[in-house]
Amino acid sequence: MINETNEQTQSEKILSAAYACISTRGYANVSMRDIADEAEVVLSQINYYFKNKEGLFKEVVRMMILKYLKEIEASLKQENSPQKRAKGLINYFKNMLQHNPELFRLLYDFTGLAIWSPVFSSLLSELFKDLSDMIEKYIFKDLQLKELKGYSTKNLSRLILGSMFGTGIQVLLDQDEELPEALNAMQILFE
Amino acid sequence: MINETNEQTQSEKILSAAYACISTRGYANVSMRDIADEAEVVLSQINYYFKNKEGLFKEVVRMMILKYLKEIEASLKQENSPQKRAKGLINYFKNMLQHNPELFRLLYDFTGLAIWSPVFSSLLSELFKDLSDMIEKYIFKDLQLKELKGYSTKNLSRLILGSMFGTGIQVLLDQDEELPEALNAMQILFE
DNA sequence: ATATAAATCGGACGAACGACCGAATTGTGA
DNA sequence: TCACAATTCGGTCGTTCGTCCGATTTATAT
Numbered sequence: 001m002i003n004e005t006n007e008q009t010q011s012e013k014i015l016s017a018a019y020a021c022i023s024t025r026g027y028a029n030v031s032m033r034d035i036a037d038e039a040e041v042v043l044s045q046i047n048y049y050f051k052n053k054e055g056l057f058k059e060v061v062r063m064m065i066l067k068y069l070k071e072i073e074a075s076l077k078q079e080n081s082p083q084k085r086a087k088g089l090i091n092y093f094k095n096m097l098q099h100n101p102e103l104f105r106l107l108y109d110f111t112g113l114a115i116w117s118p119v120f121s122s123l124l125s126e127l128f129k130d131l132s133d134m135i136e137k138y139i140f141k142d143l144q145l146k147e148l149k150g151y152s153t154k155n156l157s158r159l160i161l162g163s164m165f166g167t168g169i170q171v172l173l174d175q176d177e178e179l180p181e182a183l184n185a186m187q188i189l190f191e
Numbered sequence: 192m193i194n195e196t197n198e199q200t201q202s203e204k205i206l207s208a209a210y211a212c213i214s215t216r217g218y219a220n221v222s223m224r225d226i227a228d229e230a231e232v233v234l235s236q237i238n239y240y241f242k243n244k245e246g247l248f249k250e251v252v253r254m255m256i257l258k259y260l261k262e263i264e265a266s267l268k269q270e271n272s273p274q275k276r277a278k279g280l281i282n283y284f285k286n287m288l289q290h291n292p293e294l295f296r297l298l299y300d301f302t303g304l305a306i307w308s309p310v311f312s313s314l315l316s317e318l319f320k321d322l323s324d325m326i327e328k329y330i331f332k333d334l335q336l337k338e339l340k341g342y343s344t345k346n347l348s349r350l351i352l353g354s355m356f357g358t359g360i361q362v363l364l365d366q367d368e369e370l371p372e373a374l375n376a377m378q379i380l381f382e
Numbered sequence: 383a384t385a386t387a388a389a390t391c392g393g394a395c396g397a398a399c400g401a402c403c404g405a406a407t408t409g410t411g412a
Numbered sequence: 413t414c415a416c417a418a419t420t421c422g423g424t425c426g427t428t429c430g431t432c433c434g435a436t437t438t439a440t441a442t
Contacts, residue, residue: 010389026307028219031429042391044432053430105306112303114364115296116217125364132361155373162357162373163350170323170353173305173316182346182353189379201419222399233421235402244400 011049013039018060023102027057027109054119061120064106065127072131076138083190085139086160090187093164094180097171104168132157160186202240204230209251214293218248218300245310252301252311256318259298263322267329274381276330277351281378284355285371288362295359323348351377 008016017039021030032053036043050056075092079085096103114124132154139160140153148156163186171179199207208230212221223244227234241247266283270276287294305315323345330351331344339347354377362370 026303029307032431033429043430044392045390047431048389108303108306111360111364112217112299115299115360116220121364128361128364149379151376151379155370155376156379158361158370158373159354159358159376162359162361163354164357165360166353166355166357167350168353169302169306169356170319170349173302173312173319179346179349182349185342185346185350188340188342188347223401224399234400235422236420238401239419 010041010045014041014046014049014056015059015063017041018056019063019106022057022060022109023106026105027113032056057113058119058123061110061123064103064110065123067103068107068127069130069134073134073138076134082139082142083187086187086190089135089139089160090164090183093168094183097168097180101172104172107165108169108172128161132161135160156189160189201232201236205232205237205240205247206250206254208232209247210254210297213248213251213300214297217296218304223247248301248304249310249314252314255294255297255301256314258294259318260321260325264325264329267325273330273333274378277378277381280326280330280351281355281374284359285374288359288371292363295363298356299360299363319352323352326351347380351380 014035018030018035021035021038025034032046033043035056036046046053046056050059072089072092075088076085079088110120111124114120136153136157140148140156164183167179167182170182205226209221209226212226212229216225223237224234226247227237237244237247241250263280263283266279267276270279301311302315305311327344327348331339331347355374358370358373361373
């Protein structure tokens with residue numbers, strides 16, 4: 001009997017454990033022994049399934065990327081008007097920061113890793129591009145040009161993505177409970 | 192003869208070397224031996240002057256914080272109108288990303304460290320607050336309320352700071368030379 | 383049932399790390 | 413000049429890390 005439906009394979013257990021460890025403690029503070037323990041698996045199993053630490057981390061990044069792309073597209077296509085879609089995106093981010101900050105920490109952490117490692121920089125760079133394209137597609141496609149005030153929708157999308165990211169990290173660092181409301185101000189672009 | 196003007200003391204040499212190493216290779220990829228070599232100093236000297244690795248890194252962070260506060264305030268007070276000051280701030284950021292990306296990398300790196308370490312989170316959290324207050328003071332103080340469209344100047348300042356930070360990291364990851372222009376779109380807030 | 387492959391296991395390796403120590407050297411004040 | 417403190421130096425200690433290996437167990441196909 002292979003792969004009973006409600007049971008995780010070894011490699012899945014490892015991947016889940018790695019995801020959990022890194023998102024709660026940071027990639028720099030997690031060892032392969034930590035992950036093996038969390039997965040209830042012997043250390044050498046990680047090398048068996050993922051070759052080395054970088055191979056495992058790459059899979060975790062891929063997992064995270066899929067999660068972001070899926071969730072954000074879902075939050076964007078819920079509504080119809082550009083304004084409502086922007087609001088939906090903002091709410092998704094505020095919600096994540098409040099109830100699932102680990103996911104945002106993971107993004108920040110791996111983006112930091114990507115700064116110094118070419119292997120990860122291409123992965124993360126693509127994620128930011130995909131997210132920006134998604135914002136452009138769902139929010140700006142239907143807008144009349146006059147509302148863009150001379151700025152390209154590509155740049156505006158990058159700016160919106162950047163403002164969410166940059167505000168998010170401030171929320172994470174600051175215990176001020178009002179800070180997430182700063183994200184609302186992004187709607188000023190559509191008024 | 193103590194501390195000849197054009198000569199660095201040992202602790203200054205160590206601090207400069209640490210700054211250089213971390214800003215070009217990331218704090219996670221730099222060892223105390225690397226820093227000692229760069230500073231042309233024996234390893235144990237670092238412990239003598241800074242006690243331990245954390246003590247040294249804290250001083251580097253303090254150094255970086257002063258640099259940011261000083262340079263950004265200078266770029267803000269150059270102009271007089273809120274619009275021009277915003278433009279000056281944007282230009283400072285674009286300039287830094289192009290000619291001194293190490294400085295931005297340093298900020299991103301230590302902010303990432305701050306996520307997981309309480310010691311650094313208070314330092315970085317204060318920096319973001321100070322920068323946000325600075326933006327509020329220099330850009331929004333003179334603006335009429337009607338231009339704020341119901342959003343608090345505090346939140347708008349956080350959003351502006353966040354959009355620069357979040358756009359900056361995208362610029363760093365992406366080799367697209369047009370991307371820094373996305374920062375210009377921030378001026379849409381003042382039109 | 384048997385041979386072969388896949389998976390699991392415990393353990394060991396060399397390398398790198400931060401911290402620390404005692405000795406040697408240099409500087410300072412009486 | 414001398415005693416004492418500050419500084420500099422080379423080296424070592426214990427720990428942790430990622431990787432790798434050989435042996436054992438389990439699954440698969442003939």
